[in-house]
Amino acid sequence: MTLLEIQDLHVDYKIAGGLLPAVRGVDLTVGKGQILGVAGESGCGKSTLASAVLRLLPASTRVRGRISLHGEDVLGMSWGRLRAVRWSEASIVFQGAMSGLNPVHRIGDQIAEPILLHGTPAQRKAGRKALAGKVGELLESVGVPAWRAQSYPHELSGGQRQRVMIAMALACEPDLIIADEPTTALDVMVQAQVMALLKSLVTERGVGMMLISHDLSVLSHVCDRVAVMYAGRVVEEGPAATLFSDACHPYAKALAGAFPVIGDMASRRAPRGLPGDPPYPLDLPGGCPFHPRCAVAIEQCATEDVRLRPAAPGRAAACVHVGVASESATALENLR
Numbered sequence: 610m611t612l613l614e615i616q617d618l619h620v621d622y623k624i625a626g627g628l629l630p631a632v633r634g635v636d637l638t639v640g641k642g643q644i645l646g647v648a649g650e651s652g653c654g655k656s657t658l659a660s661a662v663l664r665l666l667p668a669s670t671r672v673r674g675r676i677s678l679h680g681e682d683v684l685g686m687s688w689g690r691l692r693a694v695r696w697s698e699a700s701i702v703f704q705g706a707m708s709g710l711n712p713v714h715r716i717g718d719q720i721a722e723p724i725l726l727h728g729t730p731a732q733r734k735a736g737r738k739a740l741a742g743k744v745g746e747l748l749e750s751v752g753v754p755a756w757r758a759q760s761y762p763h764e765l766s767g768g769q770r771q772r773v774m775i776a777m778a779l780a781c782e783p784d785l786i787i788a789d790e791p792t793t794a795l796d797v798m799v800q801a802q803v804m805a806l807l808k809s810l811v812t813e814r815g816v817g818m819m820l821i822s823h824d825l826s827v828l829s830h831v832c833d834r835v836a837v838m839y840a841g842r843v844v845e846e847g848p849a850a851t852l853f854s855d856a857c858h859p860y861a862k863a864l865a866g867a868f869p870v871i872g873d874m875a876s877r878r879a880p881r882g883l884p885g886d887p888p889y890p891l892d893l894p895g896g897c898p899f900h901p902r903c904a905v906a907i908e909q910c911a912t913e914d915v916r917l918r919p920a921a922p923g924r925a926a927a928c929v930h931v932g933v934a935s936e937s938a939t940a941l942e943n944l945r
């Protein structure tokens with residue numbers, strides 16, 4: 610069942626020099642019990658996409674396209690309806706748990722807050738004290754002892770704080786969770802624990818999740834499907850299992866090649882860097898935005914901006930070389 614459907618989404622920030630196109634025609638879906646990963650280099654539009662789903666962008670931002678949550682048009686919602694939807698139908702976990710928690714309030718009070726504001730009428734009426742049991746359960750469900758409800762954020766480790774943020778996101782039992790770089794600034798072991806926790810929430814509770822990370826190797830282990838973004842566009846979308854090992858788009862390939870393969874000591878493949886930088890959104894090259902950095906670019910790539918098209922069963926990629934049986938497909942094959 611489709612929970613979230615994003616169709617031809619464009620997001621432009623209003624800046625002094627005009628409009629900065631951060632997201633340029635993105636189509637994505639997230640189903641119940643499914644994790645969709647969104648990967649890409651810094652500045653490609655991942656966080657903008659995440660914030661757009663719950664309309665958390667600055668008021669001056671221009672948003673076009675369609676975002677449906679349970680079939681309901683999010684961009685057309687009244688503020689009252691949007692307020693009811695946030696936390697209870699969809700919630701967001703941002704990067705950097707310390708900045709997301711209020712340092713002068715106890716953890717338990719902060720978890721109770723969204724329930725008091727957005728929970729069921731009975732929960733709202735019952736008040737803060739009656740929620741102590743529920744807060745304890747939420748903390749235990751993310752692996753933090755219930756007595757930590759009495760602690761302040763600075764008394765917890767970074768990993769525990771991130772778990773508290775996840776408990777807050779779960780507080781009103783939403784069907785959709787958007788996690789924006791939830792493990793940034795955590796060490797590798799804690800990162801793995803938090804990712805395992807997110808995965809278990811999806812399998813045990815059946816929530817849908819959009820998981821944003823620049824780390825394709827992490828996403829490939831946790832997600833069902835992954836979308837790779839470049840310069841505000843999705844350039845490849847497909848099953849996580851194949852995307853990391855057998856990407857179709859030259860950028861997705863390069864991104865996958867930039868990470869070591871965990872557990873694959875046999876191949877001893879050294880991570881490969883990708884020369885050059887992503888384009889500035891106000892100065893995008895003509896044609897495919899990746900062509901100046903692409904090892905298999907041809908003349909056509911400088912003029913033709915190919916949209917996502919079928920690349921293999923269940924996979925789509927936006928590249929002139931993809932979906933065609935020709936020399937160009939061979940060129941792409943040689944990149945492997």
Ligand SMILES: Nc1ncnc2c1ncn2[C@@H]1O[C@H](COP(=O)(O)OP(=O)(O)OP(=O)(O)O)[C@@H](O)[C@H]1O
Binds near residue numbers: 649650652667
């Ligand atoms: N509030 C804003 N006003 C103007 N431009 C913005 C704003 N927020 C983001 N941008 C620009 O929009 C583009 C996309 O930024 P965004 O933060 O969505 O990328 P990202 O992929 O999430 O990057 P990172 O991985 O570094 O968080 C960038 O060029 C960024 O500079």
